[in-house]
Amino acid sequence: GPAGEKAGRTAHRLRREAGAAARVRHPSAVRVRDVTGEDGLPWIVMEWVEGESLRETVGRGPLPPAEAARIGLAVLGALRAAHAVGIVHRDIKPANVLIESGTGRVVVTDFGIGDGHTEDAPEGFVAPERASGRGGPASDLWSLRRAARRHDGRRPRPARPAAGPPAR
Numbered sequence: 001g002p003a004g005e006k007a008g009r010t011a012h013r014l015r016r017e018a019g020a021a022a023r024v025r026h027p028s029a030v031r032v033r034d035v036t037g038e039d040g041l042p043w044i045v046m047e048w049v050e051g052e053s054l055r056e057t058v059g060r061g062p063l064p065p066a067e068a069a070r071i072g073l074a075v076l077g078a079l080r081a082a083h084a085v086g087i088v089h090r091d092i093k094p095a096n097v098l099i100e101s102g103t104g105r106v107v108v109t110d111f112g113i114g115d116g117h118t119e120d121a122p123e124g125f126v127a128p129e130r131a132s133g134r135g136g137p138a139s140d141l142w143s144l145r146r147a148a149r150r151h152d153g154r155r156p157r158p159a160r161p162a163a164g165p166p167a168r
Contacts, residue, residue, distance in 0.1 A: 008139070013043050014081035019110040028074040029070040030098075030109045049109075051101040055094035071097065072148050074106035079144065082111055083137040092143035 015035055022032035034045040054071065057063070063071070075097055082089060089096075091110055099106040 005124045010041065011037070011040055014042040014044070018042065020085070020087055021082075024078070024082045024087055024111055026078045028078040028106045028108055029081055029111060030107050032111075038083050046109075049098045049100050049105075049107045051099050051107075053095050054099060056098035057099055058094055068148065075108055075144055075147075078106075078108040081136070081138050083140070085105065085134070087111055088136055089140045089143075092140050092147060094147050097147070 015037065018032060018035040022035060024032075030049065032044060033047060034043075036043045036045070079089060079092070089108070089111055091101040092108075096108060096110045098109060100107060101107075134148070
C-alpha cells in the first residue's frame with residue numbers, strides 16, 4: 001500500500017544519501033564506515049567519536065576566541081569537502097559538531113542524511129531559504145555563521161523570513 005511505498009522510497013533515499021555522505025573525506029567530517037540494510041531498512045555505520053557536542057561545550061560558558069576560530073575553521077573545512085562532492089549538510093548547529101576527547105578533533109556529524117529536520121532545529125540555526133524548502137551550500141555557511149555567534153554565549157538574532165519568489 002501507500003505506507004509501504006513511502007517507507008521504501010524513504011529507505012532508498014537514506015541509502016543514497018548515506019552513500020553520498022560516505023564520499024566526504026575530511027578529518028573533521030564523521031566517517032561513514034558502511035551503508036547496508038536488513039529487512040528493507042537502511043543501516044548506516046559511522047565512526048564512534050568519544051567526546052561532547054559543541055552545544056554542551058558552549059553550555060558551560062563562552063569559548064576563548066582562538067578556540068572558537070579553530071572549531072569554526074574545522075567545520076568550514078568539513079563543509080567545503082562535503083560541498084565538493086555535492087553534499088549539502090542541511091542541519092549545521094552546535095549539537096551536530098563534536099569535540100573529540102583527548103585529541104580536541106572537531107567532527108561534523110549528520111552529513112546530508114535525512115531531511116535536515118528543519119522543524120526540529122533550534123530557532124536561529126536554519127537559513128531562511130532552507131526553512132522555506134530551498135537551500136544549498138550557502139545555507140550551510142549561513143547556519144555555520146549563526147552557530148559561530150554562539151561561541152560567546154549569545155543567542156543569534158532572530159532570522160528574517162526568506163523572501164518569496166519575485167513578483168511577476
